[in-house]
Amino acid sequence: MSEHLSGTPCRCALHARRLFTSGLLAGAASLALGREGVDVGRQSSFSKLVSADQIEQAAAAQYKQMRQQAAQQKALAGDDHPQLIRLRAIAKRIIPHTYEWNERARNWSWEVSLLGSKELNAFCMPGGKIAFYYGILQQLQLNDDEVAMIMGHESAHALREHARERMGKTAATKIGAGVLSQMLGLGNTGQTVLGMGGELLTLKFSREDESEADLIGIELAARAGYDPHAGVTLWNKMAQASKGAPPQFMSTHPSGPTRIHDIEVNLPKVQPLYQRAERPAQRFGPPKPANSSGT
Ligand SMILES: [Zn+2]
Numbered sequence: 001m002s003e004h005l006s007g008t009p010c011r012c013a014l015h016a017r018r019l020f021t022s023g024l025l026a027g028a029a030s031l032a033l034g035r036e037g038v039d040v041g042r043q044s045s046f047s048k049l050v051s052a053d054q055i056e057q058a059a060a061a062q063y064k065q066m067r068q069q070a071a072q073q074k075a076l077a078g079d080d081h082p083q084l085i086r087l088r089a090i091a092k093r094i095i096p097h098t099y100e101w102n103e104r105a106r107n108w109s110w111e112v113s114l115l116g117s118k119e120l121n122a123f124c125m126p127g128g129k130i131a132f133y134y135g136i137l138q139q140l141q142l143n144d145d146e147v148a149m150i151m152g153h154e155s156a157h158a159l160r161e162h163a164r165e166r167m168g169k170t171a172a173t174k175i176g177a178g179v180l181s182q183m184l185g186l187g188n189t190g191q192t193v194l195g196m197g198g199e200l201l202t203l204k205f206s207r208e209d210e211s212e213a214d215l216i217g218i219e220l221a222a223r224a225g226y227d228p229h230a231g232v233t234l235w236n237k238m239a240q241a242s243k244g245a246p247p248q249f250m251s252t253h254p255s256g257p258t259r260i261h262d263i264e265v266n267l268p269k270v271q272p273l274y275q276r277a278e279r280p281a282q283r284f285g286p287p288k289p290a291n292s293s294g295t
Pocket residue numbers: 153154157205210213253
């Protein structure tokens with residue numbers, strides 16, 4: 001099978017679909033030959049430099065602290081908040097499809113929080129710790145499909161351990177190449193990683209990581225029964241919103257024509273998954289717009 005991994009296009013019927021890839025990740029080995037859905041490369045070997053356990057522990061601590069701070073500021077939505085109920089319902093549909101991308105996800109204690117902030121932001125920390133800012137739901141008037149796209153995208157960062165990869169790179173730089181050969185038992189790396197826990201909330205991923213998260217995200221959402229075309233409408237809304245002062249999410253997630261084009265090109269790969277997927281029994285809607293009259 002190695003000829004299929006070499007980057008030479010294979011022309012057999014099984015792999016014919018692959019010839020229509022966007023070229024975005026051209027030459028990258030497919031994760032599993034013949035699987036249905038998007039093609040992304042293998043994970044970076046940098047992710048192995050720090051342990052997944054330590055990253056997930058640091059993330060869990062950071063997430064807990066964030067929730068406590070939000071609660072103190074009366075900015076943490078309670079379990080009965082309609083938009084939090086909505087987010088959790090969507091997450092519940094997506095999570096079972098994440099295991100294929102990372103076996104560890106099966107044992108994560110997934111959490112979903114809603115923060116009362118006008119900022120346009122959302123993230124999923126390592127270990128499945130999801131947060132949405134109210135502002136992104138309200139200002140962009142996101143429908144359920146669009147919420148699922150963001151959740152899929154952010155979950156993909158966690159599943160593909162992009163934070164772990166970035167921290168591995170940072171740890172490698174901080175500790176120095178000379179020590180790397182002795183790092184199999186971790187030792188100092190653990191400390192360095194824990195010291196970087198605070199950076200988990202402000203991580204900026206590479207363009208490659210972003211592309212990977214986009215593709216895995218639309219597949220996760222499609223399998224969960226959400227229309228993958230929402231990937232396009234979502235990023236159009238983002239592009240629209242980023243005119244003027246770019247909010248935080250847009251500075252880490254630039255919404256250019258390339259991003260939208262790459263999603264469009266990949267839609268045919270996930271469309272059959274969406275068509276076969278069980279639809280959500282309940283649909284929710286966005287919060288009332290901030291400038292609307294009434295309650
Ligand atoms: Zn991202």
